[in-house]
Amino acid sequence: MPRIVEILMPAETSCPCCNGDLFEISHDESQRLDVVPAQYRVIVTRRPKLACRACHGVVLQQAAPERLIRGGLPTERLVAHVIDAKYHWHLPLYRQAQMLATHGIALDRSTLAFWVGYAAQELKASSAPASARLLEALCR
Template sequence: MNMPPDLSQLSPDQLRHLAATLMTQVEEKDKALRHSEQVNQKLTYELALLKRHAFGKRSEQLNVLQISLLEDGVDADIAAIETELEDLVTTDASSAPKKTPKRASLPPELPRTEIHHDPENDHCPCGCKLRRIGEEVSEKLDYTPGVFHVERHIRGKWVCDHCETLTQAPMPAQIIDKGIPTAGLLAQVLIAKYADHLPLYRQEQIFSRAGVAIPRSTLAEWVGICGVRLQPLVDALRKLLLSEPVLHADETPVPMLAPGKKKTHRAYLWAYATTPYASLKAVVYDFSEGRGGQYARDFLGEWRG
């Protein structure tokens, strides 16, 4: 533990330097706090608009299929924004209310694969041998094309009879904390939606035929959360992309329905890619509401090529 300096032993110059350092730290923390508050307010406002669109009066100018596709996107956006808000909020875990989602148990007829997580060493740090006293089981839903199966993660509980220390292996990190989908199932949903152009309502039908009913609203939540979790990968890929001397860029118009409005307007999806001759094969997409040069400058930043 670092002891605070004895201010009486410091020279005037050292005191001035210490005061300047402390003021700089306070200004940096205040700036970071203001930025977090602005992001929080922006996300809260966007969430309110999306919920108003999701639960408000439907536009009569859209047919049933269009409304279904839009609802999938809105549900995904709501889940993404709620996930970002949760990441921004830093509250004491002991005082925060614990969420205990209630979900239906996975169908018992699905094949199950048991994955055991036990301590690497069966001896306590005190030197005594551990004794198994129980276990915790959590089930994750996995999917290979056409077939569902369940991963049963079994975490044994071990206790030392001498010092009464309880030992249990940690649960492997999951993309959705305490959720049922494995990374494989989430990858299947994302690939089917974005690479194979399968809307979520069709995936819902496909999964139902395979024996598991997953509502499209749940699929949309998974998509939204995965978008947030994959953002660091997108940022890293963009950084690599901007290290290339030559880039290709093009934009494609896409219809955009703003919450609260009854008709779509034109927005753009920009694609930035390396050349066919580059060693790095990469494409990064950037959504914007226009096609002006400023949008490209915002993405490229200080890149010169």
């Protein structure tokens, strides 16, 4: 488990009697358990188009990366999160949709159900490259 160390130094680091520098002889330490709530983010994929000034008509662009759902919104990690919450933690899709709404993400449970069903089909045809990425995301 990651640990964040906070060092709280006294405001004064010189001796109140002689004004000499103080040095550490020991320290007291306490621990508290903290939580960082789920963080949702949007991954923006920008693919610049490059053109040659000398050669007219030459335009190059990197191919778009494959997605689990062609043209779809979710990353493999998000779909894996939905599947894990549904089957491992028994959290119904309507509740997951409500939880997403509290983060300002409006997704209907039918959309989540489509993602789960699509992922199941991909896993069924386990030779597909998308299923390998989905399994990798599930194992994180």
